[in-house]
Amino acid sequence: MGLELRNTIPLLNFMSGDDINKEGGATNRDWLMNQMSNTMTFMTVLGNTIGKNNVINGENSTIVSMNKDRTKGTIVDAKADGDKNIYDENGEVVGQTLFDDSFIKYGVEGEIKGPANGNTIYFDVDKTEDINKRVEQADDEFPWTVRKKSKINGDYDVKNVYAKERRTELGNINNEKIDNADYHYDGYMYNGEYFSARSLGNILFGRNIENIPLPNSFMIDMAGRYQAKSNNTKVNKETPEALKSIDYGIKEQRFKNFQDLLKD
Numbered sequence: 001m002g003l004e005l006r007n008t009i010p011l012l013n014f015m016s017g018d019d020i021n022k023e024g025g026a027t028n029r030d031w032l033m034n035q036m037s038n039t040m041t042f043m044t045v046l047g048n049t050i051g052k053n054n055v056i057n058g059e060n061s062t063i064v065s066m067n068k069d070r071t072k073g074t075i076v077d078a079k080a081d082g083d084k085n086i087y088d089e090n091g092e093v094v095g096q097t098l099f100d101d102s103f104i105k106y107g108v109e110g111e112i113k114g115p116a117n118g119n120t121i122y123f124d125v126d127k128t129e130d131i132n133k134r135v136e137q138a139d140d141e142f143p144w145t146v147r148k149k150s151k152i153n154g155d156y157d158v159k160n161v162y163a164k165e166r167r168t169e170l171g172n173i174n175n176e177k178i179d180n181a182d183y184h185y186d187g188y189m190y191n192g193e194y195f196s197a198r199s200l201g202n203i204l205f206g207r208n209i210e211n212i213p214l215p216n217s218f219m220i221d222m223a224g225r226y227q228a229k230s231n232n233t234k235v236n237k238e239t240p241e242a243l244k245s246i247d248y249g250i251k252e253q254r255f256k257n258f259q260d261l262l263k264d
Helices: 003-016 028-056 128-139 143-149 158-170 176-182 197-210 216-231 240-263
Strands: 063-066 072-077 085-087 093-096 104-106 112-115 120-126 187-190 193-196
Touching (some): 093 120, 093 193, 128 158, 158 176, 158 197, 193 197, 197 240
Antiparallel strands (some): 085 093, 187 193
16 A cells, blocks of 8 residues: 555545434544534634624725614615625624626616615515516516616606605606616615615616516617617617626526426
């Protein structure tokens, strides 16, 4: 037996967990797994501590100022830094986003305009059921009808639907186009995470076009051209930020449809 193999066998025996102490205690493998678990716990605590310190120092996204009953938070900062947690002003995690840039404002050509300061994330408002109902409704309609309702201020343009609801709640119903834009980055829960109303609109669009018997790429291209016309810009395609949410919606609906097929 070579030296290399002889040196390896004790380690293999240790990892196998065959050796048990005379008192019937834990195996070597159990001991090793326990040490690994302790290490992971330590790293998690360390990571949370670092994250909390970074928030207090203004280095992480997204940061909100919570109201007294902690049902909503006003966005005070956001960065596309890979951090998907939402923190309060004390550095405590109060929720999570799917995209690290969920609450960063984008221009019509996809340029970053900065954090959506002043917008509100509603931690007690879940829009999952509402989006699901709109998808079910659209699935029973002609594609032309779905397209029409997806236009600005249509039933499926939820970024403006939700904005209008909030304006009505606040008693601010004038200058609709300008005021609506102020609320496009308000956040709501969807599938257990928080998204801006703008992102939810694109997710709904993705789910709806997955149910239309036309190529998704064609529908996305048509949406991009419509956006270009509406926003008076030469960019006739969806921005990367919008495509990310549309793709999420497409994949979510595709998975749901597959599950429904298995039930039949």
